Amino acid sequence: MSDDDETGSGHDTDSEPRDSSRRRWLAVAGLVTLGLVGASLVPPALVFGSSPDGGATTEVLGPLGLVGADKWLHGAGYAVLAGTLLPAVSRTDRDRSGLRVVLLAVAVAAGVGLGVELLQWPHPGRTASVADATANLVGAALGAGVAVTVGRRRN
Template sequence: MSSSRARTPTRRWLVAVLVAAVICYFSVFASPDVGVERLGPLSLFGRDKWFHAAGYAVLAVSIAAAVGVRNHLDGRSDRYGRAVLLAVVGAVGFGIAMEFAQLAVPLRHTSAMDVGADTVGAVIGAVGWWLVARRDEADLRS
């Protein structure tokens, strides 16, 4: 194994940690939006829910990419399913931890709707990664 290939999983995990750190900053340290307006289809959800979904989609993709490349280097045949599962569980677990961390921060509160938005985003991100990764591997084989 070449040294650059050996560093690939480490770099991908560093990206996942960086994404988690950015989410942590906005979840715990940045001031919350007050009176968040509703956006999106039918204006059903506030802007913060869209931000939650987008952030956790990116986190899930970064975790799946790190797990997927590690499994690929190990020669695992189940790399995609395992990567998707670990990405969703990891991202949602991190989201729940961030909600509990907000209990100790003034002007912040926990919300099941936030965890729901985190979960939807994580699933969309991980499944999207899975579809692209499978397609890319099929293209390499043909």
């Protein structure tokens, strides 16, 4: 039993709020994952709407005119996923900025993105795309970076 434990339960009471916070963040990351998977498997016309010629509007360029708007959506979605995974996989608030935790959050988010791309491959109306998987990875890395920066400023 630790010195901090006044309950007699044999558990360090200081870690219980952190465990509760980790579980909440894990639940949020799970919901984000479900949303990403769901949005990625429905026909594109339901997500993006239809253009006047009847096709999906996935060809519309996003901000800066560099890549399609769908790549920006991929990046944003996986940035949110990595940002929610970071507190879910870290043991302490200080641990969130550790390289291993950041790499784990990015790897899990990018792995989900790669898995979604593979799920799209045989799915009617969807296609697997290396460009989408790359946007997922870039978004995950940027999201983890933003989460670390925000976390450092809060502490």
